[in-house]
Amino acid sequence: MNYVFNRLSIIVGGPQGSGLETSAQILTYSLAYLRYGVASDREYFSNIKGRHSYVHFLISSDKLPTSLTYPVQLVAALDHETVFTHFDSLQEGGVIVYDVSVEEKTLDTTPSMEEDLKDRLRERFRELGIDGSVKALVKYVSEDKKIHLIPLSYSEIINEAAKKLVLPASQAARYVSSIIIGAVSGLTGLGKNAIEYSLARRFYDRPELIQQNKVIIESVYDKVVRDHGSILKLAPSKLNYKEMMVVSGNDIVAMAKIVGGVRFQSYYPITPAADESFTIESYEKLEVDGLEIGSVLVLQTEDEIAAITSAIGAALAGARASTSTSGPGFSLMVEGLGWAGMNETPVVITYYQRGGPSTGLPTRGSQSDLLFALYASHGEFPRIVLASGDHIEAFYDAIEAFNLAERYQTPVIHLLDKFLANSIVTLPIPDLSNIDIDRGLITHKGGADYKRFDLSTKISPRAFIGYESIMWYTGDEHNELGHIDEDPQNREKMYRKRMEKIKIADEEIPQEKRLTYYGPEDADILLVGWGFVKGVALNALETLTEKGIRTAYLHLRMFSPFPSKMMEKMLKRFDESKIIAVEHSYDSQVSKIISMNTGFQITKEIVKYTGRPIYLNELVDAVLKILKGEERVVLTYGP
Template sequence: MNNLDFLLGGPQGGGLETAMNILSKTFVLAGYGFIAEREYFSNIVGRHSYIHARVSARSIPRSLRYPVRLLVASDAETLFTHYMDLSEEAVIIYNTEDSTRSLSDIPSMEDQTRSRIITLLNGENVEPRVDSLVRYLEESKHVKTIQLDFRKILGEASRIRGIKPNVLGRYISSIIVGSVVVLTGLDKNHVRRALERVFTRRPEMVEDNMVVLKLVEAEMHEYSGFLKLDVPDLEPGKHMVLSGNDAIALGKIVAGVRYQSYYPITPAADESLLLERYMNIDFNGVKGSLIVIQMEDEIAAVTSAIGASLTGVRASTSTSGPGFDLMIEGLSYAGMNEVPIVITYYQRGGPSTGQPTRGAQSDLLSAIFAGHGEFTRVVLSSGDHMEAFYDVVEAFNIAEKYQVPVIHLLDKFLANTIATIPLPVLSEVRIERGTVVSESVKSYKRFSLDHVVSPRAFIGRPNIMWYTGDEHDEYGHIVEDPEIRRKMYEKRLAKYNLIKKEVDTRFKYTYHGYEDPDYILIGWGSVKGVCLDAIEELRGKGIKAGYLNVKMLWPFPSEVEKYLKNPERVIAVEHSYEAQIRILVSIATGLRIHRKIIKYTGRPITLNELINAVEKIVSKKTDEVVLTYGA
């Protein structure tokens, strides 16, 4: 078997994230490509959570797809929620104690979801009980069902290892991991190595998990290798597996960030939590401390980052939609005072609190046009984890070289997806800090009109300077003179042309696919992976397609117009209602894109539904397809 698509489901706080962490490392250590996305409710414990994953022996997966071949359910809710996601001859693993559970016995399920599932089951004459559902799946889809007695396995592990009963529930993730390992025939040495990385300096946890794995193996011995994967092509040790949050955090460390502020908000907080683990850095022989501070709110987060930047350190803050709304006044202040800061902006479902743990791409126009008045800002996006790593460094280079705020626009899907990437090449990383004045200058003009980008000095160094929120002269003193106002206004906005001219093309956009395509998909951010896989699949269906990945969203790169000469052949793909990239293209180029494939349920676009949507548009059946698949 070259590829395996699978789901792991259970209650929030039930160990699924740990299981994903262990399995991802195990597969990659064994040489397989791996990708997994985590979906969860916005509560701490109890509500339904699941991991949707794909592992490949032949390539590094870039997207997820349905149906899945394996479902591991640690509770009954998972079975009811995801039974429709199964392929023919799939495998289900579930807890023996859930066999007699009814749909009505699940208090954590939302009433709307319960009603929808009951309607579907009634249509198939299936009683809403686990045992009835399992029989239906065995008969209709020839599904192989495997019961595991979770209580028995955990009890035996407790007897062997002396695990206290009050913490036994933590080892449900071990049963989940063990069942996947047994079915796929993975070498247990790879599992041990993965456990040693997850439970660093906790050898007892490694041994506990290995005991549970052996117990699961004993219970499932007849199914060992039932879904065995082919020998992988990827060379072990040449790849790493990490989340999008991790990729950004590592990129900031390499970029030389010395100050990170944040206020906890999903899905941004994990980035700062990782940075807190590396607050003393020795990078390429350069030692320095990284200060990470949790502020009292997002207003304090952005203003403290501004203050840190004015002292000369590379400074950033991370947030999501509601937090960014609070940062806008600080963003305007940075624009007026030409302060180089980076705001890492992870989008989620809005407006207001919206869907705190679900994904979206609906904040594009907000990021570009937020703030009163006109000032230069740059908005960058990243399409995958590798891009995110390098783009972070470039975000700081742009911020300091042109003395502007940079918004790095990401989303929940990238943040909470674990993916396999090649090891980054650090020799390719370049650091540009712009023109800096280090010596004492008589009558130093911080905002000198002799330059579009004035030489920058740092607070606390010999030169004296003034920063206010008001219009100012070259020294920073408040003025309202119309001539100075005009010159300062034009100076700040002239940076747009410099940025458009000087930023490397690879940070503006990338194009993939046929040079003479029948259709071009245009998008930005995390839709990149599924779009790239889609154009490959469409080739086999006789459709020549390309994908235009827009990376610098503002100032919009005029170079992409050459791909949009025939707008009738362009299809926008985005997680929003309007497909806001169409609006942006129209504003920047005057071209109008009519066709769009959109999804705004908070769940990621999967390969199957994207391919079907493109085929509908190509066959002239519609100009718009709204995607809805996913629990």
């Protein structure tokens, strides 16, 4: 008897460069076509090709998923390393798809696997009493965990497709990842029409690729359904969205910048930020109904110093300007950031955090750059720092970042992370009806006596370079005209004028836009976090409530200006022993920021710094440990 699932958790894995990402994309397009909610995370090594990578999906028929969890119901493996790495991720009664030709493979014949993982697996195999082969492993999971095996001969499938398509087998082998698409779609009951739609969308300008992939996918689909049935059949979607997007975090920030009026974007290629600029590049010419309405200049620079300084120059000339980077790149940008602060320049820095320090974990996530973003550069100057917790927040925040930068004439840092950048989700199209464009105080009047840094107003009227006004900019302290001036009274006035912008912003930006409370008013437990923690925290609320533990989540959206009053008010409602900070870092930096701004000490912490996201199952377990008396729980789950 086949069950119908409202939710499925799936892992598809294989070597980098094997087409895995394309397969995951086609599956997601198919699910979006059928209006399923999808959240997925792509985990991959920092080398270009060959090492193990995987995509972890959560698919839902009745809601938009916001986090991932273990165990999973299906592992679909392109190679034997995926079987070794993820067999323990399967829940009892789950399904594994694998290639029969790898059954004799062992850990010793897996050179791409890290030795640390091999050692852990050898110990695990000794515990289970099995040798280190795929054959012994799948036999164990079949007998002891009741895992349903889907053994396929990938080479036979490819050879049959090659004959049908009249292609050399070596050429047909390029489409081996389509076997995964066919197997997953057959097991979950996705219709062939959804796959056809996805292939047409992905390869719209390559009809031969559509046909070649289709032959393999349909042959595997038919074989799996015939031999095993749709044993993981998804229930029909109950989501009533007329249209859905398939977007990564990088994609949606790029879209938002275009909607928000960006006209200059600079970057130096760096993971995980570069994909945002690549997306903007593909829309450099902006057209509506065939009419060209403008363009975006996307500039790949020689380094991050040039990236931020060119963006500053574009902002001085009146363009909405931004640059995009990650930790090592931001380190190089710091001197330019200080120059922008000194000269009250409205530049936006989109900052995707990754594991550090130094090169660190280039393709893994982190939230450990919070303090760095808040205080980078020597001296003091105002900056606005906002952080997004999901794709929708990222969309609206990316637009608001430009508004804030130009309204307060100050750098704005938009904090994101690798988790969100590489997380691909299905979403309804964002509502554009309430989007406002605020360019701040602009003047086209002036001349030789134009005072760019006029002290008679809290925020000076801004003229653009290239218009009639004459202006001076320097990294030194300056007077109202911009000329270097080290007089102590002038210094005090200019310094105070700059620094008081944060006070003005604090008075004008509603605290409710900077801090959001989720959960019942009479909750007993309060989780506090920011950024990508949001999704898993909200899911944890539901799970903990089902266990009889009334839980709420306090989500920080902006760190500068900090919502001190609302934060204090919220924290005072809870017993101090029931307030738990959650963060992807070692130091729980959010706790330190809260203490600095409110004096309140959060003593309970759940942290993770392995570079992998916090999963629902481990967060719930960690909260239960805290409630039993632990002060700090370090999470490590995930391959």
